[in-house]
Amino acid sequence: MSASIVVLKTYRSWFAKILIISLVILLAKDLQLAEFTAPESRPDPSAGQSWFLNSKDFVTGVTLFSSIASLAGILITTGIAWRKERRDGKSGDVDLEKSRLELELMRLDLEKKRQEHADQGNSKDLD
Numbered sequence: 183m184s185a186s187i188v189v190l191k192t193y194r195s196w197f198a199k200i201l202i203i204s205l206v207i208l209l210a211k212d213l214q215l216a217e218f219t220a221p222e223s224r225p226d227p228s229a230g231q232s233w234f235l236n237s238k239d240f241v242t243g244v245t246l247f248s249s250i251a252s253l254a255g256i257l258i259t260t261g262i263a264w265r266k267e268r269r270d271g272k273s274g275d276v277d278l279e280k281s282r283l284e285l286e287l288m289r290l291d292l293e294k295k296r297q298e299h300a301d302q303g304n305s306k307d308l309d
Contacts, residue, residue: 186266187263187267190263190266191263193259194255194256194260194263197252197256198252198256200248200252200255201249201252201256204245204246204248204252205245205249207241211238211241211242211245212242
């Protein structure tokens with residue numbers, strides 16, 4: 183396994199850890215909001231709201247963004263690793279076939295030299 187595959191697997195594991203953590207935080211934040219916010223205490227939508235985000239919305243947005251980014255990172259690094267492994271496998275097959283052909287050429291060359299040596303030995307015996 184080449185070093186770049188190991189690096190990709192390390193990145194993929196980090197992305198997976200970040201995804202799990204951010205999804206847990208997002209889920210906990212949503213459950214906390216749903217559990218502790220009574221319908222009466224919710225702001226009136228007709229009253230108009232400020233365009234500033236409160237801290238709960240900010241945390242939810244950040245965890246949602248990090249979840250999406252880490253999921254994209256997992257998918258991209260997995261795709262890159264699969265392509266690299268497939269490419270390395272194909273190049274390994276080509277190298278193996280090349281080595282077999284070189285070995286066959288060496289065998290033919292050796293047989294040719296043995297035949298020439300045997301022919302030279304027979305011609306000396308005839309003289």
